[in-house]
Amino acid sequence: MTALTERQQLAYVDAQAADARVNVELETDEGMILNLGPQHPATHGTLRVTAKLDGEQVVWADVVPGYMHRGYEKLTEVRTYPQVTTLINRIDWLGSFANEVPFILAAEQLMEIEAPPRARCIRTILFEMARIANLVIFLGDLGVQLGAVTPTFYAFRDREHVLDQIEAVTGGRFHPNFDRIGGLKDDLPKGWIADTKAVMARIRSFCDEMEDLLFGNEIFEARTRGVGVIPAEVALAYGLSGANLRASGVDWDLRRDGGISGLAHDEVDWKVWTHPDGDSFARCWVRLQETREATHIVDQLCDGLPSGPIMAKVPRVIKVPPGEAYVETENPLGAMGYYLVSKGDLGPFRVKIRSASFSNISVVPWVLKGVYVPDIITILASLYFILGDIDR
């Protein structure tokens, strides 16, 4: 018998130990702990979910956020007000413009400035286009999470047109940094409205395509219907917002119920979609309808765009008077709010950011109890979070 090298001996001992460990986890009632993330294809970012499994069934699961914390709340304290929008663009990176709006509205509230009507309308158009850019990716990504690769490519193809329109106005595809206290940086470019309406028609046909390709598919229905049901009371108790809440049957939308003066949602005719089931299918379906509804909002606002200035009278050096303000808007992922404390300086004294995804994923441990491993992915995908929006 040949002598083993030290490395071989160690490898042998280690392999035995690994076998024994797996055996223990498999054979005791304790179950096996499966660690999804922080590096995992399903979490599109660095969310970590630890799940204790009994076979393929989840006994308990826990979410560990914080791997992408960038300290935005602290960073805002050392910046002036115009500089802050650059930062907070990156919270929900798929619908960047929507991040700027509540912060600007809070600052406007403290300064007692109102944006002129044209600025409010364009702001709402861009707000809704950010929603479309965000939700289109959700609809495409849904396919990948459930194993169908093709819808993603359609989503990225059609989102590009929306991003082109956003870029035409703001100069930035992803991070517009366009909203200003008291209005907007610039007016719309020439010919933009006609192009945008064509893009909106395209997005509607994309929604039809997704409805055929995914929502009408038996396997998709079998995978999502009745999976991860969140009743309305639970949804409210965990502070869910946005489409996740409306999919549980709660008819609540800040665009309609928030009484926000800086946006022009009151001036158009649109509908808040709800679904009574509260399962994964309901959440996906509500988002599909919201994408369509957003294109109608943009269409109507483009038709009835008032003329006039796009900037109110604002001092050259912006100093926000002392006080506190909290403004929450209905962002693509749910309710997003900024609690702004000013001491009268060039920059905010303290900013607390309430982001939708952070509250939305708080329900994950509750809803994952007893589901199967593939359902973890379905539920996480249908709850729809952006890592930047969880960790800030």
Add this chain to the structure above:
Amino acid sequence: MSSLVLAVELAWWQQTVLRTIGVLAAVLLPAGTLVYVFLFKMMSFMQSRLGPMEAGPYGSMQLLAEVGKWIQKEDIIPWRADRKLFAMAPYIVVMTVFLTYVGVPFGPDAWFADLDVGIFYILAVSSISVLGILIAGWSSANKYSLLGGLRAAGQLIAYELPMVLAVVGVVIQAGTLNLQGIVAAQHEGAIFGWDGIGNPFILTQFVGFLIFLVALQAELTQTPFDMPVAESELVSGYMTEYSGMRFLLFFIAEFASAGAFAAVAATLFLGGWALPGVDLDADYMNVLGPIVLLAKIMLVAFLVFWVRFTYPRFREDQLQQLAWKVLIPLSLVNILATMALKVAY
């Protein structure tokens, strides 16, 4: 059984060399074609993109580039892995594909082994790949691999049954287990007395063909049955820890077995290497036959990959329900109907 290869008398070692080259070509050619035509090009066109365009005309050399890349990569074996089993697993999986091709006839004299129980042999060796996958899943010392390996085992065993039962219908109709015999039966048969195009069993065994296709999809672990490698759940399932050459072997096995099963399906249901109206014993069929079979392989593989790029995946329990509650009863009914009609006509 004779030991002819292409109807030429050769020494034993010459035959062995020819067969080795033949099997290699038979495995790698369809596999490469499937990867390029379906995975690179058809998938891209379905997803409104072009796919590889740089390497060679229309990216036709892309596959060589990919293979070159994989061969260069470091072969990483995890520290806690069971080294011997880990290294062995991909070879077991690839070996099954080679063994499957051995039983498939390509022409009147172009075959590797003309077995009396040909289809039985093929179904038997094709299930060896489960062992390789289980070994890969277990020896990687990774929980994702373990889950993937166990899922693969459960799935492949569940879908072996409907596949075998679907084949039974064909065997009853042909009256033989020998694949050459099945080809001849389709060529010379008649559909309820009409013998214009022979009797390709896809027409008279249509239910069997559908069951076979679904089971095929599951055996190949292609979407919607790709839970063993479910990317969004298990990273890459039993392949998670593999890299370099060993990953390439798994990759080849995936597409080569798609080709092998498509060849079996083509032989069982589409008339194999024969075409309606040709002379089965003619020498030129030894050249034309493989081409005809390759065309039919592409046809079946097109269906497989079309579904793969379109559907989302099932959940593990839904997959088992489909096998046990739908496919198996349906294939049993199919066998009964085939028997009744066989006796009646």
